[in-house]
Amino acid sequence: xxxxxxxxxxxxxxxxxxxxxxxxxxxxxxxxxxxxxxxxxxxxxxxxxxxxxxxxxxxxxxxxxxxxxxxxxxxxxxxxxxxxxxxxxxxxxxxxxxxxxxxxxxxxxxxxxxxxxxxxxxxxxxxxxxxxxxxxxxxxxxxxxxx
Numbered sequence: 789x790x791x792x793x794x795x796x797x798x799x800x801x802x803x804x805x806x807x808x809x810x811x812x813x814x815x816x817x818x819x820x821x822x823x824x825x826x827x828x829x830x831x832x833x834x835x836x837x838x839x840x841x842x843x844x845x846x847x848x849x850x851x852x853x854x855x856x857x858x859x860x861x862x863x864x865x866x867x868x869x870x871x872x873x874x875x876x877x878x879x880x881x882x883x884x885x886x887x888x889x890x891x892x893x894x895x896x897x898x899x900x901x902x903x904x905x906x907x908x909x910x911x912x913x914x915x916x917x918x919x920x921x922x923x924x925x926x927x928x929x930x931x932x933x934x935x
Contacts, residue, residue, distance in 0.1 A: 842887070855880070857900045865906045869898035879911065879926075892926050894919060
């Protein structure tokens with residue numbers, strides 16, 4: 789038998805594979821010029837926020853126990869929706885100095901609030917209804933219909 793056996797070839801193949809892996813590792817590790825940045829080495833931005841605890845109270849001083857959602861476009865424009873006792877007292881607005889409610893009346897109670905700016909706020913509520921605030925008043929823009 790004049791040729792190499794299967795086992796002799798597999799050993800040579802294994803050496804070639806290990807050599808290629810070693811060279812690849814050396815090539816990749818030597819090509820990294822930038823220092824690897826770990827957590828805490830970069831500055832993510834502002835960190836001067838001040839959190840305050842506030843109480844939402846109705847004009848008749850009855851404290852509301854449940855707020856469902858909160859959204860704000862700035863520290864002087866924050867909206868909240870929740871159980872207010874009646875539908876005239878279920879949307880709350882914070883103007884930077886205090887909370888107000890009772891300005892806006894909806895037929896169904898609101899469950900969520902979200903916006904895109906101070907004059908583009910959406911409130912979703914019972915019956916699958918959605919209202920949009922345009923800076924002055926809320927107007928119903930959608931409602932689910934039963935088929």
